[in-house]
Amino acid sequence: RKQASEYSTSSSEDEFEFKPSLTHKAKRALRRRRKLEKETKQLIKQEELKRLHKAQAVQRQLEELEERQRALEIFGVKLERELRGEADSGTKDESQMLHEWFELVLEKNKLMRYESELLIIAQELELEDHQSRLEQKLREKMAIDDSLKDEMDLNEEDEI
Numbered sequence: 371r372k373q374a375s376e377y378s379t380s381s382s383e384d385e386f387e388f389k390p391s392l393t394h395k396a397k398r399a400l401r402r403r404r405k406l407e408k409e410t411k412q413l414i415k416q417e418e419l420k421r422l423h424k425a426q427a428v429q430r431q432l433e434e435l436e437e438r439q440r441a442l443e444i445f446g447v448k449l450e451r452e453l454r455g456e457a458d459s460g461t462k463d464e465s466q467m468l469h470e471w472f473e474l475v476l477e478k479n480k481l482m483r484y485e486s487e488l489l490i491i492a493q494e495l496e497l498e499d500h501q502s503r504l505e506q507k508l509r510e511k512m513a514i515d516d517s518l519k520d521e522m523d524l525n526e527e528d529e530i
Contacts, residue, residue, distance in 0.1 A: 414502065414506065417502065418499070418502065421495050421498055421499055421502075424491075424495055425492065425495045428488050428491050428495070429492075431488055432485065432488050432489075432492075435481055435484060435485050435488070439482075439485075442474060442477060442478050442481070443478075445474065446471075446478070449467060449470055449471055449474060450471070453467050453468070453471065507530055508527065508530045511523065511526065511527040511530065512527065
């Protein structure tokens with residue numbers, strides 16, 4: 371009996387020691403998970419900030435481009451009048467004015483291509499931002515236990 375009671379006592383002590391270690395492991399796992407979630411949120415925020423800065427830079431470049439196109443347009447109108455003889459061309463001969471005209475057209479085409487590239491970049495940024503929001507929404511939906519979701523939630527998750 372004495373041995374049996376000692377055995378049962380030591381057994382219950384082992385169980386007592388084992389349970390806190392599980393709790394400790396669970397707490398550690400929970401801490402790791404929270405830390406991972408926090409790091410993920412920080413990365414997402416950093417990516418959003420990068421996209422925002424890039425979008426702002428693209429917007430500034432588009433505004434500068436618009437100003438340059440306007441200036442070229444004004445110069446082009448002036449040059450066109452000179453070529454038609456409607457304005458005083460000064461000492462410029464016709465071949466020099468034609469050369470300037472063609473350079474002006476080339477510059478305008480170059481600016482239009484650059485504008486197209488910037489608009490494509492802006493559209494890519496919008497799509498990346500949309501994708502990021504969808505991924506975040508999906509993560510939130512998937513974090514909820516399936517047993518707690520109704521049919522509408524499951525359909526929405528599938529749609530995302």
